Amino acid sequence: MTDQQKLTEIISLLTFLQSHIQNYVDQSFTDLTFNLESVIKDFLNVFEKDTEQYENINSLKHNYPAIDLINKTKSIALQVTTNGDLRKVKKTTATYHKHSISYSNLVVIGFVKATKSTLPNVKAYGIEYLIELAKFGSSIQKDKIYDILQRQIPWNSLNPMNDKQCFDVVFDVINRSAVRDYTVCEGDFNKMAEGLLEVKEIITTGKIKRKSIRAKALVEYTDKVKGQLSEIEFHVSEILQICNANKNKRHSNFLCLSQHETDKIDDLKEKIIDKTNTLASDLHLGKHIVGSRRQ
Numbered sequence: 001m002t003d004q005q006k007l008t009e010i011i012s013l014l015t016f017l018q019s020h021i022q023n024y025v026d027q028s029f030t031d032l033t034f035n036l037e038s039v040i041k042d043f044l045n046v047f048e049k050d051t052e053q054y055e056n057i058n059s060l061k062h063n064y065p066a067i068d069l070i071n072k073t074k075s076i077a078l079q080v081t082t083n084g085d086l087r088k089v090k091k092t093t094a095t096y097h098k099h100s101i102s103y104s105n106l107v108v109i110g111f112v113k114a115t116k117s118t119l120p121n122v123k124a125y126g127i128e129y130l131i132e133l134a135k136f137g138s139s140i141q142k143d144k145i146y147d148i149l150q151r152q153i154p155w156n157s158l159n160p161m162n163d164k165q166c167f168d169v170v171f172d173v174i175n176r177s178a179v180r181d182y183t184v185c186e187g188d189f190n191k192m193a194e195g196l197l198e199v200k201e202i203i204t205t206g207k208i209k210r211k212s213i214r215a216k217a218l219v220e221y222t223d224k225v226k227g228q229l230s231e232i233e234f235h236v237s238e239i240l241q242i243c244n245a246n247k248n249k250r251h252s253n254f255l256c257l258s259q260h261e262t263d264k265i266d267d268l269k270e271k272i273i274d275k276t277n278t279l280a281s282d283l284h285l286g287k288h289i290v291g292s293r294r295q
Contacts, residue, residue: 006142066095077103084110155219166215183262189255
């Protein structure tokens with residue numbers, strides 16, 4: 001993946017996680033099957049020197065009041081919560097002072113909601129803070145963040161819909177002329193590219209902009225299905241790269257594909273159809289794409 005693709009994926013993962021927590025978790029993270037504080041700790045430490053790492057205070061002292069993470073070198077105490085509104089920040093600050101916690105700065109990360117703090121030495125951030133860190137991170141840092149999010153969060157368990165139901169939706173988006181018809185039958189290459197973009201979108205995000213179609217995002221599928229869908233999405237991306245290269249070469253917004261380019265696209269469409277049919281068979285979907293004949 002390019003740096004921009006990595007960043008897009010990181011933002012998608014964070015925003016999906018925010019939406020999941022907002023929909024399924026109440027005022028704490030006790031309903032989660034993973035430790036979000038540890039995810040945030042490892043995320044922040046990607047940007048810290050070895051001597052300035054955050055630690056989980058609860059691993060040092062159980063049920064420590066008011067805060068979850070500490071950075072001793074920078075004298076920062078940090079709480080991770082669902083709701084970082086002003087009321088929550090004031091309550092956290094009051095508990096913090098009640099127990100005479102001696103760090104210079106208190107930071108509250110409200111994963112679902114956050115309100116800017118006006119209190120001295122107290123800052124409140126939402127997930128936008130994490131996204132900004134990722135935006136300005138190096139390629140290596142983006143790789144580390146992506147690995148942390150993929151490794152520590154069981155994405156496929158966060159969505160109540162099963163793989164078969166969701167792939168049924170994806171299958172119907174793939175089974176369209178943009179994929180099914182080879183270029184000899186394709187009337188408008190630009191519409192083909194638009195259709196392929198929607199295929200890519202439904203696979204990666206589980207939805208299509210301005211349409212009511214919904215499935216799961218790629219990260220939420222079980223590993224085997226996710227791997228097969230990733231291969232399909234990869235071939236779709238290869239076709240789109242050919243289309244984009246054609247436009248750039250000709251300095252035009254309209255596609256005018258050569259015989260060599262259409263042959264490469266048709267080969268990729270065959271792979272997409274074959275892999276889609278294989279996955280449909282594996283999931284006992286009872287559906288099959290029949291591509292148009294090549295000449």
